[in-house]
Amino acid sequence: MPAEVVVVGGGIAGCTVAYELARRGLRVVLVERDSIAEAASGRNMGLLLNQTEPEVVRIMRRSLDVYRELLPGPVGFDLRETKQLLFAADEAQLASVRSRSAEIAAIGVEVEEVGEMDLPFEMRCVGGFIVHNAWALEPADATRAFAEAARQAGAELRVGVRAGHVQVASGRVHGVVTDAGPLACDAVVLAAGPWITQLWPSLEVSAGRGWLLRLRKLDLDLPWVIEEMAWPDQDELGRATRAPTLAEVAAGYDRSVAGAFVICQLPAGDALLGTSLSPSLRDAYEGLEMPSQVARRAVEIAPGLAGVGVAAAWFGLRPMTPDGMPIVGRLEVEGLYAHGGHGSIGMMAAPATARWLAAAMSGEAAPELAGLRPGRFQE
Ligand SMILES: Cc1cc2nc3c(=O)[nH]c(=O)nc-3n(C[C@H](O)[C@H](O)[C@H](O)COP(=O)(O)OP(=O)(O)OC[C@H]3O[C@@H](n4cnc5c(N)ncnc54)[C@H](O)[C@@H]3O)c2cc1C
Incomplete structure (x- = not known):
C-alpha cells in the first residue's frame, strides 16, 4: 500500500513529525540517508533553557509535555x-x-x-x-525514542535511503524519488535540517x-x-x-x-x-x-x-532561518510541508511544532503555527 506521507530526515524534526502523523493513523514512511540522529540532533547539548522570548518558552513547555509522554516508552532517555x-x-x-x-x-x-x-x-x-x-536531555536517545515511537505507531523507517527530489505535477506532490526507487505519496514533509534547500531551494534556511x-x-x-x-x-x-x-x-x-x-x-x-x-x-x-x-x-x-x-x-x-525561529507549515505546492529551520532550539521546539503541524495536516486548527509560516520572509 503506498505511503500517505513521506518524511525526509531522521533528526529530531523528522522523527517527531513521523511519530505525530503515525499516531493519527496515517501511513508514514521516513527516509534518512545516514542513520537516526546522525547530524545535529545527535550532536547538541540537549538543553531546554528559558529564553526571553515568551513564544519560545511556550513552545519549550509544550515540548516538555511531549517528551514526558515518551519517557515510559521502549527507548528510554535521560531527561532531568x-x-x-x-x-x-x-x-x-x-x-x-x-x-x-x-x-x-x-x-x-x-x-x-x-x-x-x-x-x-x-x-x-x-x-x-x-x-x-531548566531541563537537560540526552539528544540522540531522545531522537531515537521518537523514531521508535513512530515505528510502533505504524511508521516505516528507511535508514540509509537518500531522497533525491520531490515529484510535483499540476501544482501538487505525487511522490519522492529516492536512491531505493520512487515512493508515491499524497504528502511530503521536508525535515532535512540544513540540507532542506537541496530538496526545495527557495526555502530560507x-x-x-x-x-x-x-x-x-x-x-x-x-x-x-x-x-x-x-x-x-x-x-x-x-x-x-x-x-x-x-x-x-x-x-x-x-x-x-x-x-x-x-x-x-x-x-x-x-x-x-x-x-x-x-x-x-x-x-x-x-x-x-x-x-x-x-x-x-x-x-x-x-x-x-x-x-x-x-x-x-x-x-x-x-x-538557521533569518529570524532564528522554525519554518513549519505548507509550502507553495499542495501536499508539501516544511518542518525545519529549528536553529539553536531544535530539541526545545521540535516535539511541540511537530504536534501542531500534524494537527494542521489533518485539517485541524493550529493557531500556534501562524508565526512560523514558511512564507513569512517573503511577505
Ligand atoms: C553545538 C550545538 C549545540 C546545540 N545545542 C542545543 C541545545 O542545547 N538545545 C536545543 O534545543 N538545540 C540545540 N542545538 C540545535 C539542534 O541540534 C538543532 O536545532 C536540531 O538538531 C535540528 O534538527 P533537524 O532534525 O532539523 O536537523 P538534523 O539533526 O540535521 O537532521 C536532518 C537529517 O536529515 C537527513 N537528510 C538530509 N538530507 C537528506 C536527504 N536528501 N534524504 C534523506 N535524509 C536526508 C540528514 O542526514 C539528517 O540526519 C544545538 C546545535 C548545535 C550544533
Whole structure:
C-alpha cells in the first residue's frame, strides 16, 4: 500500500513529525540517508533553557509535555530538571545579564541572584542569576525514542535511503524519488535540517556550525548548567547566520559570530562544554580553530578546568532561518510541508511544532503555527 506521507530526515524534526502523523493513523514512511540522529540532533547539548522570548518558552513547555509522554516508552532517555546559572564574566556583560534575568522572571520563571560564595569553582564572574525550571536531555536517545515511537505507531523507517527530489505535477506532490526507487505519496514533509534547500531551494534556511567538547569526569558536582551571558537572542542569531553574499565568501568566510562558555555535567560525571556559532557553507571543510577557541574561553573563565581531559570534540550544523525561529507549515505546492529551520532550539521546539503541524495536516486548527509560516520572509 503506498505511503500517505513521506518524511525526509531522521533528526529530531523528522522523527517527531513521523511519530505525530503515525499516531493519527496515517501511513508514514521516513527516509534518512545516514542513520537516526546522525547530524545535529545527535550532536547538541540537549538543553531546554528559558529564553526571553515568551513564544519560545511556550513552545519549550509544550515540548516538555511531549517528551514526558515518551519517557515510559521502549527507548528510554535521560531527561532531568536542573537550574541554569546565567553569569557575567565582566562588567560589560553585567547589564545584559540583569535585563535578561528580569525578562525571564517577567515570563513567570523563578530567578534568584547568586553570590560569589555559591560558585562551584573559581570563575571569572562579576554577577549572575540562577534561573529555575531548566531541563537537560540526552539528544540522540531522545531522537531515537521518537523514531521508535513512530515505528510502533505504524511508521516505516528507511535508514540509509537518500531522497533525491520531490515529484510535483499540476501544482501538487505525487511522490519522492529516492536512491531505493520512487515512493508515491499524497504528502511530503521536508525535515532535512540544513540540507532542506537541496530538496526545495527557495526555502530560507542556512547552516550555523557549532562545536562542542566532551570533557572527562569532573572531580566535582556542578549544581547547575553554567552559561556565560554572551549567547544572543533568536532573531540576532538568525541575522548573523544568514546565507552569505559572494563578496563575503571572497573576503574569507570562517568567522565566529557568537560564542559563549556553557558547561553541562552529564549523569556519569563527565561534561559537555560549548559553544560556538559560525555561518557555514554546509559541506565545506571545517577547521579546528573553533574548538581551540571554545577551550581558550573556558580556561580564561574557569582556570581550574585547565587540567580536565578532553575526550572528544565535534561540530553540528544548526538549520538557521533569518529570524532564528522554525519554518513549519505548507509550502507553495499542495501536499508539501516544511518542518525545519529549528536553529539553536531544535530539541526545545521540535516535539511541540511537530504536534501542531500534524494537527494542521489533518485539517485541524493550529493557531500556534501562524508565526512560523514558511512564507513569512517573503511577505
Ligand atoms: C553545538 C550545538 C549545540 C546545540 N545545542 C542545543 C541545545 O542545547 N538545545 C536545543 O534545543 N538545540 C540545540 N542545538 C540545535 C539542534 O541540534 C538543532 O536545532 C536540531 O538538531 C535540528 O534538527 P533537524 O532534525 O532539523 O536537523 P538534523 O539533526 O540535521 O537532521 C536532518 C537529517 O536529515 C537527513 N537528510 C538530509 N538530507 C537528506 C536527504 N536528501 N534524504 C534523506 N535524509 C536526508 C540528514 O542526514 C539528517 O540526519 C544545538 C546545535 C548545535 C550544533
